[in-house]
Amino acid sequence: MATLLDQIDHLANQLKEMLPIKPEDKQRLDKKFRLEFNYNSNHLEGNTLTYGETELLLIFDDTKGNHTMREYEEMKAHDVAWHFVEELALDKERPLTERDIKNLNEMILVRPFWKDAETQDGQNTRRLIKVGDYKEYPNHVRLQNGEMFYYATPTDTPILMQELIEWYRAEQGNMHPVMLAAMLHYKFVRIHPFDDGNGRVSRLLMNYVLLRNGLPPVIIKTDDKANYLRALNRADVGDYAAFVEYIAEQAVWSLQLSLKAARGESVDEAGDFSKEVKLLKQKASGLDETKAPKLVYKIFKEIDNSLWKKISETLSQLDSLFSDNNTSHFVNGNRKEFEKYEFPTLQSLTALTRVYTDAPKNLKIFGYDIYETDIYSVKWNNVRYGLKGSKVNGEFETNLNILFDLNTYTIKLSANKNVIFEESKKYSDLFFTDTANKMNNLFEKYILEELKKRIGIDE
Numbered sequence: 001m002a003t004l005l006d007q008i009d010h011l012a013n014q015l016k017e018m019l020p021i022k023p024e025d026k027q028r029l030d031k032k033f034r035l036e037f038n039y040n041s042n043h044l045e046g047n048t049l050t051y052g053e054t055e056l057l058l059i060f061d062d063t064k065g066n067h068t069m070r071e072y073e074e075m076k077a078h079d080v081a082w083h084f085v086e087e088l089a090l091d092k093e094r095p096l097t098e099r100d101i102k103n104l105n106e107m108i109l110v111r112p113f114w115k116d117a118e119t120q121d122g123q124n125t126r127r128l129i130k131v132g133d134y135k136e137y138p139n140h141v142r143l144q145n146g147e148m149f150y151y152a153t154p155t156d157t158p159i160l161m162q163e164l165i166e167w168y169r170a171e172q173g174n175m176h177p178v179m180l181a182a183m184l185h186y187k188f189v190r191i192h193p194f195d196d197g198n199g200r201v202s203r204l205l206m207n208y209v210l211l212r213n214g215l216p217p218v219i220i221k222t223d224d225k226a227n228y229l230r231a232l233n234r235a236d237v238g239d240y241a242a243f244v245e246y247i248a249e250q251a252v253w254s255l256q257l258s259l260k261a262a263r264g265e266s267v268d269e270a271g272d273f274s275k276e277v278k279l280l281k282q283k284a285s286g287l288d289e290t291k292a293p294k295l296v297y298k299i300f301k302e303i304d305n306s307l308w309k310k311i312s313e314t315l316s317q318l319d320s321l322f323s324d325n326n327t328s329h330f331v332n333g334n335r336k337e338f339e340k341y342e343f344p345t346l347q348s349l350t351a352l353t354r355v356y357t358d359a360p361k362n363l364k365i366f367g368y369d370i371y372e373t374d375i376y377s378v379k380w381n382n383v384r385y386g387l388k389g390s391k392v393n394g395e396f397e398t399n400l401n402i403l404f405d406l407n408t409y410t411i412k413l414s415a416n417k418n419v420i421f422e423e424s425k426k427y428s429d430l431f432f433t434d435t436a437n438k439m440n441n442l443f444e445k446y447i448l449e450e451l452k453k454r455i456g457i458d459e
Helices: 002-017 023-043 051-060 069-090 098-109 157-171 177-191 198-212 222-236 240-262 270-282 293-316 346-352 433-455
Strands: 113-118 124-129 322-331 334-337 362-365 368-371 376-387 396-404 408-415 418-426
Touching: 002 177, 002 240, 023 051, 023 069, 023 198, 023 222, 023 240, 051 069, 069 098, 069 198, 098 157, 098 198, 157 177, 177 198, 177 222, 177 240, 222 240, 222 433, 293 376, 293 396, 293 408, 293 433, 376 433, 408 433, 418 433
Parallel strands: none
Antiparallel strands: 113 124, 322 334, 322 376, 362 368, 376 396, 396 408, 408 418
């Protein structure tokens, strides 16, 4: 944790040395953070506007797509709340108050509305959601395992919110800003003071603290929701460091992006292309239902070039621990040695997509003839032998499996038959470097734990 916070301080100092950022670069960065925060924070709570539709609405004040009026209203309202937080953070003389927090809730929810709810005895009901007021009814939630997770009671909420503000004011200047922001977020969510909008308000408050301390905002990406919730769950059982670490990791991303802008570099990411591809679904017939050749090729190439390359680099660090190793590929179960394999061409992949009537009847993937089919699989395989000092099995096998199905492709990374990561995506949801980094980080953690266990090293 200390190392991560030190990294944040180092990046923040680098950024300060580059200030002021050129107006045109700052404008690009501000727009990027504004769109990312509004899109992701709302998407985490179920808003269905795409990234492109969010930009169209917030930047050009125009609408597109088939969404409810409330979704458009809440996205616009969330943007107003974002600007309110920016203004609050700039006013160093004005302390944060409960009234400010209630105003944020009122802003993002726009107006009172009816919402489905559950009574304490498990009966379905409907409840009028008031905006800007603390809850009048319990808002506990039922977890996937059927257990109830209890937030603060309506009676305790006003007292706990007052104590939260007092805690925040007391810790200002005593706690690292990222830690303070993360803990304010968590403590607020643990109270869950409002009938609705608690998640969005918590992230607005977190970024208020960061902006007030001269740091860029943290963006919780919607495609990382599972890790975000997992970090919150770990805090629920007393592991606060796990949640602070998660927020700190996102802060590093924001600082690195800010440094790119300060250097005049592009702040667009590969993931931005993925968001824009979704806008093309309505124009490209069946794009979300079939394999489009260019998408399949891009996915295939990115997985081979970024993910397997990262895994291979990680494995290469283990060379001195093993006596030998072997790498190969399997295509539809057929094994091919790693050396001098033939990467599929865009033209050859059309045979598997049934897009062109003149598609070749067969193609080569990693040097193997694959006849026309709708489903095929590719496996990258590495086996290492003779683990030095091992008290058990000295063999270590790594498999990266990709199954290209009719409507989706599935990525599965495993080691010694233990699944480390598995995810299915539509072909319009491309695979990018951030996912590769996440998978490789999980892989590295597994390797260290497994090697320590096999060699007999105690923590």
